[in-house]
Amino acid sequence: MNLPDYEFLSAPLWLITVLHILTLTLHFVAMNFLVGGVIMVLYAATRKRWDDPTLKKFGKMFPAAMAATVTLGVAPLLFVQMVYHRQIYSAAIVSGWFWLGIIGVAIAVYYALYRSSLRSEKTGTVSRAALLLALAGLVYISLTYSSIFSLAERPDQMRQLYAQDPTGLVWNPAASDYVLRWLHMILGAVTVGGFFIGMLGRDDPAVFALGKRFFLGGMILAALTGLAYTISLRPYLPALMRSPAIWGLAVGVVLSAGALHFFFKRNFCAAGTMLFVSLLTMVHARHTVRVLKLTGQFDPHSWRVAPQWSVFALFLVCFVVMLAVVVYMLRLVARAK
Numbered sequence: 001m002n003l004p005d006y007e008f009l010s011a012p013l014w015l016i017t018v019l020h021i022l023t024l025t026l027h028f029v030a031m032n033f034l035v036g037g038v039i040m041v042l043y044a045a046t047r048k049r050w051d052d053p054t055l056k057k058f059g060k061m062f063p064a065a066m067a068a069t070v071t072l073g074v075a076p077l078l079f080v081q082m083v084y085h086r087q088i089y090s091a092a093i094v095s096g097w098f099w100l101g102i103i104g105v106a107i108a109v110y111y112a113l114y115r116s117s118l119r120s121e122k123t124g125t126v127s128r129a130a131l132l133l134a135l136a137g138l139v140y141i142s143l144t145y146s147s148i149f150s151l152a153e154r155p156d157q158m159r160q161l162y163a164q165d166p167t168g169l170v171w172n173p174a175a176s177d178y179v180l181r182w183l184h185m186i187l188g189a190v191t192v193g194g195f196f197i198g199m200l201g202r203d204d205p206a207v208f209a210l211g212k213r214f215f216l217g218g219m220i221l222a223a224l225t226g227l228a229y230t231i232s233l234r235p236y237l238p239a240l241m242r243s244p245a246i247w248g249l250a251v252g253v254v255l256s257a258g259a260l261h262f263f264f265k266r267n268f269c270a271a272g273t274m275l276f277v278s279l280l281t282m283v284h285a286r287h288t289v290r291v292l293k294l295t296g297q298f299d300p301h302s303w304r305v306a307p308q309w310s311v312f313a314l315f316l317v318c319f320v321v322m323l324a325v326v327v328y329m330l331r332l333v334a335r336a337k
Contacts, residue, residue: 007303007304008303008304008305008306009082009083009303009304009305009306010082010306010307010308010311010312011305011307011308011309011312012305012307013083013300013301013303013305015312016079016082016083017083017287019075019079020076020079020080020287021280021283021284021287022280023072023075023076023079023319024076024080024283025276025279025280025283026072026323027069027072027073027075027076028185028188028192028279028283029072029192029276029279030065030068030069030072030326031069031073031142031189032188032189032191032192032193033065033068033192033193033196034062034065034066034068034069034138034189034193035135035138035142035186035189035190035193036189036190036191036192036193036194036196036197036214036218037058037061037062037065037193037196037197038062038131038134038135038138039135039189039190039193040190040193040194040197040210040211040214041058041059041126041131042128042131042132042135043210044210045125045126045128045131046128056120056121056125056126057200057201058197058200058201059116059117059120059126059131060117060120060121062113062116062117062134063110063113063114063117064329066109066110066113067326067329068326068329070106071322071326072326075315075319083300083303084152084290084294084298084300086298087152087153087155087158087294087298088148088149088152090152090155090158090162091148091149091151091152091158091172092148093162093168094151094158094161094162094168094170095144095147095148095151095168095169095170095171095172096168096169097167097168097169098144098147098148098168098169098171099144099148101140101144102140102141102144102145105137105140105141106137106141108133108137109133109134109137109138109141112130112131112133112134112137113130113131113134115127115130116130116131116134139186142182142185142186143182146178146179146181146182146185147171147172147178148172149178150172150174150177150178150181151172151174151177153177153290153293153294154174154177154293155294155297155298156297157174161173176232180225180228180229180232181229181286183225184222184225184226184229187218187221187222187225188218188222188279188282189218190214190217190218190221190222191214191215191218191219191222192218192275192279193214193218194210194211194212194213194214194215194216194217194218195211195215195259195263195268195271195272195275196211197210197211197214198210198211198212198214198215198263199211199268199272202266202268212263212264215260215263216260219256219260223253223256226282233289236289236292236293239292239295240285240288240289240292243288243292245281245284245285245287245288246285248281248284248285249281249282249285251277251278251281252277252278252279252280252281252282252285253278255274255275255277255278255281256274256275256278258270258271258274259271259272259274259275259278262274
């Protein structure tokens with residue numbers, strides 16, 4: 001009996017890549033709003049720089065932002081596994097218990113964010129303990145993803161680690177592969193969080209000033225860590241410099257500076273658009289690095305293409321509806337009295 005052949009792509013590689021980069025960028029926008037917002041609310045609550053109603057306003061949005069982050073994270077995970085499932089599944093097995101731990105940690109983060117939100121409703125102040133717990137959980141989730149997805153780019157190392165310890169309790173030991181990238185992502189979250197906090201609190205001088213400070217400081221530190229991470233890619237740097245991704249990355253850097261300018265001018269529409277496109281170029285550059293690291297070990301173009309257009313049409317319809325629902329939910333929370 002011949003087994004069914006599931007080794008194929010259900011859409012052209014270019015379409016899967018475009019949808020992966022787009023959906024991952026949307027996921028990062030929601031994640032950055034959440035992580036950056038939690039960091040800044042904790043900072044403001046500790047320094048007592050804002051009044052309680054302002055803290056209450058932003059604290060109420062975090063549960064919805066967490067829901068948006070999780071929802072928007074499903075599609076890019078599925079798209080990347082359509083092409084790189086062998087690598088990602090193998091890496092997840094090597095660090096299996098850390099991977100499975102994400103579920104429990106995400107639930108705890110949900111509860112902590114709701115706890116803080118409900119307390120702000122009753123007392124007018126946020127729960128710093130709950131937000132600290134939520135931030136610790138978000139750090140664990142993001143670092144675990146960075147570790148496992150980085151390990152997926154090293155098939156030889158995966159085989160060696162699994163042969164040494166098949167218990168699923170192995171953490172990626174090659175910290176230099178992902179720590180700088182993870183730190184760049186966290187600082188980017190502070191940058192994007194500063195943008196959203198400044199935009200939503202534009203009528204409060206203290207809130208807008210704090211948003212500007214975090215937007216500028218986060219962007220400078222994110223740029224420095226991004227440069228350090230790029231330099232750490234020395235074996236792949238020549239190929240990266242010859243790829244279209246480097247031009248996109250250059251455009252992204254210019255757009256980031258433009259976003260900062262328009263943000264200070266309070267033109268939030270232009271600043272937000274530039275910031276989103278800049279983030280899109282960085283996600284594309286990261287995808288290019290994955291392809292370069294797997295060169296000679298895996299060729300994504302080798303997959304047989306057997307399009308299933310009805311499935312993709314259903315996805316697009318559900319995706320658009322989901323985006324509309326998320327936007328509607330966030331507007332309801334933002335406008336709630």
